[in-house]
Amino acid sequence: MTTKFAPxxxxxxxxxxxxxxxxxxxxHDPKVLEEDIRLMxxxxxxxxxxGIFSWAAFEPTEGNFTFEWMDKVLDSFAANGIYAWLATPSxxxxxxxxxKYPEVLRTEANRVRNLHGMRHNHCNTSPVYREKTAIINGKLAERYGNHPAVLGWHISNEFGGDCHCDYCQEAFRQWLQKKYGSLDALNSAWWTTFWAHTYTxxxxxxxPAPHGENMVHGHNLDWRRFVTDQTVDFCRHEIESVRGVNPSLPATTNMHMIEGLDYRKxxxxxxxxxxxxxxxxxxxxDDSQLGASVAFYHDxxxxxxxxxxxxxxxTPSLTNWQPVSKLKQPGMHQLSSLxxxxxxxxxxxxxxxxxxxGSSEKFHGAVVDHVGxxxxxxxxDVATLGQTMKDISDVVGTVTPSQTAILFDWDNRWAIKDSQGPRNMGIKYEExxxxxxxxxxxxxxxxxxIGSEQDFAxxxxxVAPMLYLCREETGRKLEQFVEQGGTLVATYWSGVVDEHDLCHLGGFPGPLRKTLGIWAEEIEGLYDHDRNGVALAEGNALGLQGEFESGEICELIHAEAAEVLGTYTGSFYAGxxxxxxxxxxxxxxxxxxxRLKDDFLGAFYKRIVDEAGVARAIDTELPAGVTAQVRTDGxxxxxxxxxxxxxEQQVELDARGYRDMExxxxxEQSVALPVNGIRLLTRQA
Structure with missing residues (x-):
């Protein structure tokens, strides 16, 4: 296994x-650049x-390019040991x-074209927009592709949204023809006989449109897949337009909104x-629940x-667009950044x-405030972090070894949120x-x-929470994983539909039925005030005892090959x-x-981690709200x-010979952690 990547x-x-x-x-104020270099x-x-939103500064009128200001910025960077991710301004x-070219503007699902304004208010399919981005990107690459300050390409900014113009409609049809080959295959996959919606x-x-078709779930799912593919294709188009001059420059794009795009693509x-x-x-x-969810996205x-x-x-301090903009309390900038x-x-x-x-982000946090x-x-806070990062740069390129994975597929997420039932007031997949x-x-x-298409070896x-959309191939991979010695944890509302959002026939959980050894006959959604519970069987294989509260979702299952570790305590299906x-x-x-609560999940996964032989970052009992993570170069x-x-918390280290990273x-054997505290340690691998 690779233990260190090149920078x-x-x-x-x-x-x-x-x-x-x-x-x-x-x-308008040349002194700002000089002062900014000093402050950086x-x-x-x-x-x-x-250059992220600098198109108008680069090309104030069509074909009239003004790069001199960027020349000065990048030359100043190079003279002062500062580098740049140079953005394409699309x-x-x-x-x-x-x-001049209104076709570049995005058309919404209601089929109305937007006016000029905002970000990503453009059509990724538009030939004109692709032509114009290729021109500006090519000129940036020609001028700066070998500039000593430029270390890589920042492609556009936070891709997102979709366009429903005529170009996109035709591209969608071509995408579907390539995928299905025939209308008969499409009609079958989308189950269009429902409501007599068969296409001829x-x-x-x-x-999908709010004033047209939007209730065919396979249709909705394929539209989301198409939008991802079309956006990825536009990103590829941008990369190709800058890559020719210096192929060694890496390309990235900053991701943010997970709702609409499958970032694995x-x-x-x-x-x-x-x-x-x-x-x-x-x-x-207590920031631990939020800290854990941020960790999920880092992972x-x-x-x-x-x-x-x-x-x-x-943000180094606060945002200006969230419901409430709170300042980071002392220590949080260091903790959240590290x-x-x-x-x-x-x-x-x-x-x-x-x-x-001025404008919409004038009160968004920044390193340099209006005071200047x-x-x-x-x-x-930023300067203190900068010194710490300088001291710990040995971590660059190191890996984060993991023996555990959670299955998280974008199309499963889309399908769950589009499904009608069993709990339309909130199925809470992400939660x-x-x-x-x-x-x-x-x-x-x-x-x-990981995604279901990735290697499980x-x-x-x-862990596969709510694997509602489960392909036959995914079922086979998980079956093989368990058969060869792996541990799988699955939940209710799994193995329900295939990749077209068509229900598996023959009993849920479909492709997982043999592996899990159960048949899920029914599923009940509960109101928020409803409660049920699970009573653990005496002498069960996990060695857990007692009763735990559950709610929101209850699946009525039959144990076919599986042994019963716990039974329901309430309703007509008690026992x-x-x-x-x-x-x-x-x-x-x-x-x-x-759905079981954190008290059960905490106790359950402690036993599962031990049973599966999964390594923890530190072999010690961590206090509530304290976590540990490891990177290694081998x-x-x-x-x-x-x-x-x-x-404030105290952590007792195991006996592996730790040193302060800085x-x-x-x-010391017992590490004190203040509020929002972090401690950086090293040990031999």
Missing amino acids: ISDKLTVLMHGADYNPDQWL KLAGCNVMAV GARPAWMSA DWSQVES FAEVLDVISWDAYPTWHEQV LYRSLKHKPFLLMES QAIAHGSDSVQYFQWRKSR HEHTRVFQ TVYAHHRALWEQGVATDI GYKLI RPALTLNRFGQGRAYHMAT ETEFVFLMNFSGA SGEPA
């Missing part, structure tokens, strides 16, 4: 620390993302383009994964390519470097996934977030199986038939102890 750029072999920088907003060095920042087109000509097929065209994280810290005194983005990623955007590095990031970068003077100097609390991940996070168990434990274990081949497959292990509990001095 993302051989120009900058330490941890990247920087921000989105918008010097085109300050061209003072803050320990070594990289900036530049995220926001100039007004002249919208006026390809021209009749359109994208982007991993195929990008050299490095990057994402933007904006948690709402301090909603509660997700790391797992897209199973190599170090970049935290491309975060959490990203603990989970596999080789950078901490911010939006934004200098606060805008370094004598602020936020600047000092369920977070809860299972959090039970592992609390133990310091490293967890990959090398994992000891796979029926609620928790089962199937010993299958050399492995084990567990099934939870109802010789040294870098251990991050993190306290999200909102209270000083190299031996660490």
Whole structure:
């Protein structure tokens, strides 16, 4: 197994620390650039993302290009040891383009074309837009592809949304023809005999619309897949337009909105994964639930390519677009930033470097406030982190070894949220996934977030919460995984439909029925005030005792080959199986038939981790709200102890000979963690 990757750029072999920088907003005051360079060095920042929304500054009128201002920025960077992720500016087109070529503007699902404005208000299919992006990108590549300050390409910005124009309708039909080959195959996959919606000509097929077709679930699912493929194709088009001059420059795009796009498809065209994280810290005194959910996304983005990623955007203080904009309390900037590095990031970068003077993000947090100097609390937090990152740059390129994985498929997520029943007031798919991940996070168990198409080899434990959309192939892979000695944990609402959102026939959980050893006959959605529970059987294989409350979803199952570990305590199905274990081949497959709370999940996964032989970051009992994560180069292990509990904590280390990561001095056996505290340690692998 690879234990260390080469740095993302051989120009900058330490941890990247920087921000989105918008010097085109300050061209009226040349002194700003000079002052910004001074402040960047003072803050320990070594990289900036530049040019993200600069199309109008680069091309103020069609065919009239003005690059001199960027020449000065990049030359100043090079002279001062600062590097740049140079962006392609396609995220926001100039007004002249919208006026002259209205076809580039996005058409909404209601079939009305948007006016000029906002971001990503463009059509990824439009030939004109593709032509114009290729021109501006090509000129940027020609001018800066070999500039000493440029270390990579930042492709556009936070791709998202869809377009329903005539170009996209035709592209969707072509995508469907390639996928299905015939209308008969499409009608079968979409079950269009329902409501007499059978298509007899390809021209009749359109994208889902609020005033048209939107209740055919296979149709909705394929539209989302098409939008992902079309967006990835546009991203590929952008990469190809900059790659020719210097193929060695890596390309990334910053991901943020997981709702609409399957980011695993982007991993195929990008050299490095990057994402933007904006948690709402301090909603509660205890930040552990939020800390765990942020860790889930770090794990997700790391797992897209199973190599170090970049935290491309975060806020050094607050946002201005969340319901409440709270300041980071003392210690949280260091803790939340180093959490990203603990989970596999080789950078901490911010939006934004200098606060805008006007428009919608003028009150969004920044390293440099409107006051314009370094004598602020936020600047000092950033500078302190910059020094820490300089001291721990040995972690660059190291891996995050994991023996555990959670299955998280985008099309499963889309299908669950589109399904009607059993609980339309909130099926809570994401919350369920977070809860299972959090039970592992609390133990310091490293967890990959993988797709069903990825390789299961090398994992000891796979958790598949609510695997509603389960392909036959996925069922076979999980069966083989368990048969060969792996441990699988599955839940209610699994194995229900195939890749077309058609129900499996012959009994749920479909392709998982043999592996789990159960038949799920019915499923009941409960109201929020309803309660049920699970009573664990005496002497059960897990050695757990007592009763645990459950709610929201209760599946009525029959234990076919499985043994019953726990039964329902309430309703007419009291006494029926609620928790089962199937010993299958050399492995084990567990099934939870109802939604159980954190108290059960915590106790359950402690036993499962021990039983499966999964390694924890530290062989000790971690206090509630404290977690640990490990990165390694194969010789040294870098251990991050993190306290999200909102209270002071004490951690007793195991006897593996720890040292302080920054000083190299031996660490004490009992580590004190203040509120929002983090401790960086090393030990031999």
